Amino acid sequence: MTEKKQPASTEVLSWMPIGVMAVVAGVDLLAGPEIGFLPLVSLGPAFAGLVGGWRRTAIIGLAALLLCLALGAYDGLLEGRRAVTAMASVAGVTCAGVAAAVMRGRREAELANVRSIAEVAQRVLLRPVPRTAGPLHAAVSYTSAVADARIGGDLYEVVASPHGVRVIVGDVQGKGLAAVETAAVVLGAFREAAHDEPELAGVGERLERSIARELEGERFVTAVLAEVRSGHEVVFLNHGHPAPLLVHRDGTAEYPEPPARALPLGLGAHGVEPPHPYRVGFRPGDQLLLYTDGVTEARDAEGVFYPLEERAHLLKDPEARSALDALRADVVRHCGGPPRDDAAMLLLRYHRHGGSEDAPAAAA
Known part of the structure; x- marks a missing residue:
């Protein structure tokens, strides 16, 4: 271990x-001795209190006091007021530095506890997706726009249900704790409905009712639901979310658009017709990338959006996790820095039953 x-x-x-x-x-x-630099020795313990612990600050303060005594003796100032004032200054700054180091240590311990709680919340809210589910290999990438944050307003889940492998990727309106609360409601309802509802449209209706019942105000969630059963096809249900990217075995890519636009989840009370499921061919060797708008709306210094379809060749790595890491690194290079919005990506690869994963033709 390094x-x-x-x-x-x-x-x-x-x-x-x-x-x-x-x-x-x-x-x-x-x-x-004419200039009077002795009081400046107190800068040592002052800087020590910024980063060091209280013990290190006290040791440096003691060293500063001894240095002040030595310089005072060398300058012949030990019997005058200047030496006493300088040593009093060093002692006072050392005490203040020790107190600051103690308080900073307590705050750092509290912050560590908060981060550990956040990690537990992340594991409950955004659990690791299964590496394999039915005929699929899965990999996920999540980047929060908030520094050091591990959870945010984007959500994803993969459930191997009796009705097939069901997937959701969504983007919650807003930021902060309110967005996390909405994401928790949606994920909890999806995990339950994915097992109970025989049809994907029923899962969408359950999510709509859960948001209307649990949340107050006009909060909404754009989301795309997918279902993979036997028959080499995938069923989509799109609630106002960007269309997934389907990369075929031969390297060609397309966006399977819904037949009609629908409102996001949470806006069903407006009386608009809910989205209709639609089917798309999905065969061994194909890849399906579901993502949030933090990916496609990532801009470079000139304001150009990230060209996701043009970067589909980055998914050619035989390992799904490595392919998704390469795509995420390319998004960061395009932005020239950290993302300005939460960005979630979920990659699904169709492999043969009972066999190893079929890498895309580009990898071959």
């Missing part, structure tokens, strides 16, 4: 107290 390296900025700050005290000592020796 040791995790500290960030460069943290490493510089950790050495700064010693460097500052060395510079102050050198300048004091060169300038002589």
